Amino acid sequence: MGCLNDLNPCELVTLANIISVSLAQNLSSDELASLGGFFTILGDSLAVLSVSSNNCDKKPSC
Numbered sequence: 001m002g003c004l005n006d007l008n009p010c011e012l013v014t015l016a017n018i019i020s021v022s023l024a025q026n027l028s029s030d031e032l033a034s035l036g037g038f039f040t041i042l043g044d045s046l047a048v049l050s051v052s053s054n055n056c057d058k059k060p061s062c
Contacts, residue, residue: 007015024032 004012023035027035
């Protein structure tokens with residue numbers, strides 16, 4: 001996923017909006033709420049894994 005790192009913040013927001021609008025087509029309100037909740041959990045989990053990974057790298061070896 002190196003190509004996401006090459007995008008500037010405006011391009012990244014635009015990409016996210018394009019993806020969200022594409023995913024939302026033909027979904028009910030309940031389906032949109034479920035999908036939104038899923039991606040919230042996914043994002044939070046990725047953030048925790050990132051922090052955990054960084055902390056593991058900084059721990060002194062025994």
